[in-house]
Amino acid sequence: MQRRYSRVTRSLRDTISAQPDIWLLDSFQGMPETTPEDGDAAKAHVGKVVGDPARVQKVLGDVGANMNRVHIVPGWFQDTFPSVSASEVALLNIDAD
Ligand SMILES: C[S@@+](CC[C@H](N)C(=O)[O-])C[C@H]1O[C@@H](n2cnc3c(N)ncnc32)[C@H](O)[C@@H]1O
Numbered sequence: 001m002q003r004r005y006s007r008v009t010r011s012l013r014d015t016i017s018a019q020p021d022i023w024l025l026d027s028f029q030g031m032p033e034t035t036p037e038d039g040d041a042a043k044a045h046v047g048k049v050v051g052d053p054a055r056v057q058k059v060l061g062d063v064g065a066n067m068n069r070v071h072i073v074p075g076w077f078q079d080t081f082p083s084v085s086a087s088e089v090a091l092l093n094i095d096a097d
Pocket of ligand 1: 026029030032051075078095
């Protein structure tokens with residue numbers, strides 16, 4: 001019997017099996033300074049939630065990612081986005097709070 005996959009699952013499966021470039025952008029310095037729009041409560045999060053590029057590399061290696069195609073780009077988005085040279089995007093996840 002042929003297994004039926006949802007459209008999203010098929011897309012993920014096809015994306016991973018195609019061994020695409022994976023671009024990972026993060027400050028790796030935690031959350032940035034706040035602006036007035038963020039409100040006072042956001043100030044408590046500045047510098048928190050600090051990622052670790054070495055851990056990211058390990059996890060991706062453990063799940064079999066092609067590390068030659070993994071680009072870990074530390075820095076603030078406004079500085080790092082211009083360095084992304086992807087001509088097409090298969091999957092985009094934005095998790096910057
Ligand atoms: C909730 S964490 C998520 C981290 C990661 N995406 C994950 O799933 O584990 C939010 C992340 O957004 C990053 N971040 C927030 N604003 C940023 C900015 N302007 N430039 C770069 N990184 C930013 C922080 O460094 C923090 O690691």
